[in-house]
Structure formats: structure tokens, C-alpha cells
Amino acid sequence: MVQGETATYDYRPGAEGGAAGGGGRGRALESELVRRRVSQVVLYVLLIIGALIALFPMLWMLSASFMPTGEASTYPPHLIPSRITLTHYRELFTRLNLGRYLFNSTLIAVVVTGVSLVVNSMAGYAFAKLRFRGRDRTFRILSLGLVLPVQIAMLPLFLLMKNLHLVNTYWGVIIPGMASIFGIFLIRQYALSIPDDMLDAARIDGASELRIYWEVVVPGILPILATLAIWTFLATWNDFMWPLIVLSDEAHYTLPVALANLSGEHVQDTELMMAGSVLTVIPVLAVFLFLQRYYIQGVMAGSVKG
């Protein structure tokens, strides 16, 4: 290790002590090594403090959710439960219907993810690889939508949903999420790298356009489809404002809406609310941790457009 670093520093142009004799040179290297070691320690200390801050609220949430009633509201505060109890989880599932909300959230997030993958990938591919009149103009109009805050659409959208009798139904949440401009952009960007020769070859072969999409394009863009799938699932699961507006009947509530509702009634029951928060967050954390490779790469690729 030390040997290797010595060698590296020997070849560096202008390294400290370059002109000095053997002894001075060794001391300079040594102090360079010490300096590196010190800055390494400082970096790690900062990184670990940062990690603790990032994780602490979630660790406390998990810990408090197992505390006996009232223990999270004591002074001085307890960090670890004096004894572990599952009462709050049991109460959530029996008296407070959490299973139902878990089902609603899962159903909505899975359907939105599935449908939006097909809809957005077809559109993204068409924008990237098919030549047709009005392509650039359509794409420009679509990109205008990226700067429009979704909240502007919500008032008329609610009236539209009311006329379609979709208020207070799963479809009321699902339909507006089925196509996304961001998703189309993400797919288009990636699909640009599919070689045209390959598509033309399939065309000469007599494959229908739909078959080309399904058998050539989809396998070629699988990585970005994975990214979009995770992105859509997390965004739909975590979404709050629109479900809050369009779902008025408890039977259709998603987890965030139910949780916000519960927190009004049970504001004193800290441990119960923590258990509810744990159950809301665990599924998205699991999806993220298992599939983070696709997710993180997608975020980094989708953004660096310059």
C-alpha cells in the first residue's frame, strides 16, 4: 500500500520535494501521506454524520412503532423500546382497516405502472424512430407540458372526472397517471440509440410495425423500461394531492390519504402513527433497495441533457 503510493507520487510532476535530496524527499512524502490520511478521516466522519441524519428519522419511526403506548411521548425521550409490542400493527390491521388501504395502493400503483409502460414506450419509440409529418411540432407542444404545474389541471380535471362518474373510483386515480410526458421523454431519449438498420431489416422481412415494436424495440430498451417502471411505481404510491381530491370514500383511500386522515384523529397516538408510517414506507423502500441499480442509473441518465 505505502509502496504503491510512494511510486505514484514519485512520478507526479511537481510533487513536493522533487528537487530535494533523498532524506527531504522521504519526509515530504511522509507528510503528504499523513495529510491524505487526515483528510480521509475527515471525509469519512462527515459522510457518517450525513448518513446518520439521513437515516435517523426512519430508524426512530421504526423503533417508536414497537414501543408500548405512550412511551414515545416521554421526557427524556426513549430511543429504543423498553419492550417490543406489536399492538399498534395489530390495531391498524383489525380496527383501522389498513389492509384495505394497502390493497388499494398496491392495485393502483401496479395498474398505473403496467399501463403507463406500454403507453409511454410506444409513444417514446414513435418519437425517436418513426418518421412522420408533424413529429417535431407535436413533440414541441408536448414538451411545453413539462413546465405546466399539474395543480393547474386539477380543478377542471375533477369536474371532468365527475361528469365521467369516475370520482371516488380507482379509475379516477389511475387514468390521469396512465401517460406521462416525462416517461415519453425518458423512453425517447433511450430509444434514439436503436440502430435504424435493424428496424429496416425487420421491415424488409415483412414484420408488422407492431411486431417490430414488441420483438425488436422492447427487448432493446429493457433497462430504461425498468427505470421507468420503478419511477412510476414509487411516484404513484407516494402521490398525495390528486388521490386526496378524487377519493372521498374511505373504502377507496390510498395509504398516504388514509394516513393523513388518521393523523388528524389519532394525533396523540404517536406509536400508532409510526406503525402506520412504517407500513406506508416499507413497500417503496423495498422496491427501491432491490432495484436501485436501475433506478439510480435512470435518474442520472435522464437528467444529464445539457
Add this chain to the structure above:
Amino acid sequence: MSATIPPDGAASGELISEPLPGMLGGLRRRLRWSRDPGTRTPADVGKAAWWFLAPALILIFVFFFLPVLASLVLSVTDFDIYAIANPPSTRFIGLANYTKLMHTPEFWQALRNTFYFALVGGPLTIAVSLATALLLNARLVRFKSFFRTIYFTPFVTTLVAVAIVWRYLYHARYGLLNYALGHIGIGPIDWLGNPRWAMPAIILLAVWKQFGYNMLIFIAGLQAIPQDLYDAAEIDGAGPVRRFFNVTLPLLGPTMLFVSVITMIGYFQLFSEPYVMTSGGPLRATTSVVLMMYEEGFRWWRMGYAAAIAFVLFIVILVATLIQFRLQKERV
């Protein structure tokens, strides 16, 4: 917008080009039996393209663009709870909703609160994101992906759930934040109950929740800066601070623009945090523009009035975005 290198470039390239030789072989064999090889005209392809686009375009038009336009129309009407039952009773009232807004102190306060959140919270988030990105990009650090995952975790969590958690962390008597501050001699602060501290408390939560996303984008931007430039600066005798200001920051320009615009657009839409943590209080100190729009529109059903609020928000976001682009252009 230039082309992006797909993540995992080599692997995906393989995925695409690998079936090519096999397919071409099969193609040549099948060509002889194909009755109309290559008779598909560009017009046919164009027609197919519209079929591919139709579902997405129809959905986006009907459920997004149309409502946005309708919102503009709604904002010049007196559409309210009676109109929901009987739409024809709606009247055109011109800019009356907008003039009323201009004379409503609560609206100006909501606008101020939103600007406070965006103009303090936004830069703070960007600073924290950039600092962590620099830490994670340091040559001396190992376990980079481990730390990166931890820092990114708050971003994927459900906002409503973590807002509830933070509400308890901020508790004036039992909250852990006050307990920790007590140890360094800072007296208990009623974070969410004091009009002065409620918005800073929400900003702190937002920074914690949001910085991981920007951090990833900054890391991607930092990795795109050629190492030679740093080496050259070092030979010229530039220390770490000078290297940051003379090399890193200028070359991060486009990334910085992207991050600022995205963060700012998101922050101007503040809603869930105050809805869950403070209900807009105390004394409306955390009522944002979107929260006010929600209450006017969906609690009191003054939808014409609420649509006017939504439109003012849109104008604010648009102007702020244009200013950011202008600033960026001047710097380059």
C-alpha cells in the same frame, strides 16, 4: 437537448446489436418467400406512428392539456358550489377573480410564504446536494455506492409518512430535535406552533427529503468533468477551493441550471408538508399558494376563484424559470 448516453452503455449496446446477424440471416432466407418485400412506404410508417402515439396523446390531451385550458376559462367565471349542481348558472365575470385576489391579504401572505419556502429552501437544498455530491466524488472515499444509497433513501420515501414522523420529531416537549438542541444550550423551540419557526421547520424537512435526488444529478455532472482540467489547475498551483470555483462550478453550469429549475418548480408547488404538519398554520404562516388553491377549490368549492389562484402560480413559475435561464445565459 443532446443525446444521452444510455446507462450501462456497453451492455445495452450488446443487447441491441447481438440479435442482428442472426436476424439478417433469417431475413435473407425468408425474403424469397416474402410476397411484397420492402413495399412499405414512408406513409405507411407514418400512419403506424400515429397509432403508436394515439393512446398517449389522447390521454395527455384529454386529462392534462384540456383541463389546463379549461382552468383558464374557469378562472374568469364565478363557478362555485351551486354551479356544480347546475353548470348553466355559471357567469362570465372577466378578471374579477384576479382583482379580488389582488385585494386579499391572505393571498399575498400565501404568495410570500411560497416564495420564502422556494427561495430559502431551494438554494439550501442545492447547497446540501452539491456538498454531499462533492464528498461522494472525492478520490479518497470508498464505499461510494453504499453512502449514495443511504443519502438517496429519504427521496424515495412517502412524503406524507415522513411528514408525520417529523411532526413528532419537532414536538415542543417530547421531540428529539429539542432534546438534542437542549444539550447544546438551545432552549425548547415550538417548531410547528410558532409562526416564526414553522416555515423553517418545513424547509428543514424538505431539504432532508429532497437533497438525494439533486445529489445524484450533481454526481453525474461531476463525473463528466475531465480529470485533466483538475490536474492542470493543480500544476498551476490552484488549491482545492480555487479548483472548485474555477473548474468545478463553471463546468457544472448546465447541471446547475437543470437542478435549480427542477427544484424551484417543485418547491413552488408546496402542498403536502403544510397540509399534514400544520394545516397551513399557525396564523397561516405555512399556507402555500397550492394549499390555498386546494382549500378554496375543494373545501369551499369556489372553483373559479381557485382557478385564478392556480393561474397566478403558473405565471410565477414561468417567470421564475425564464429568469433562471436568463441568468444562466449571462454567466456562460
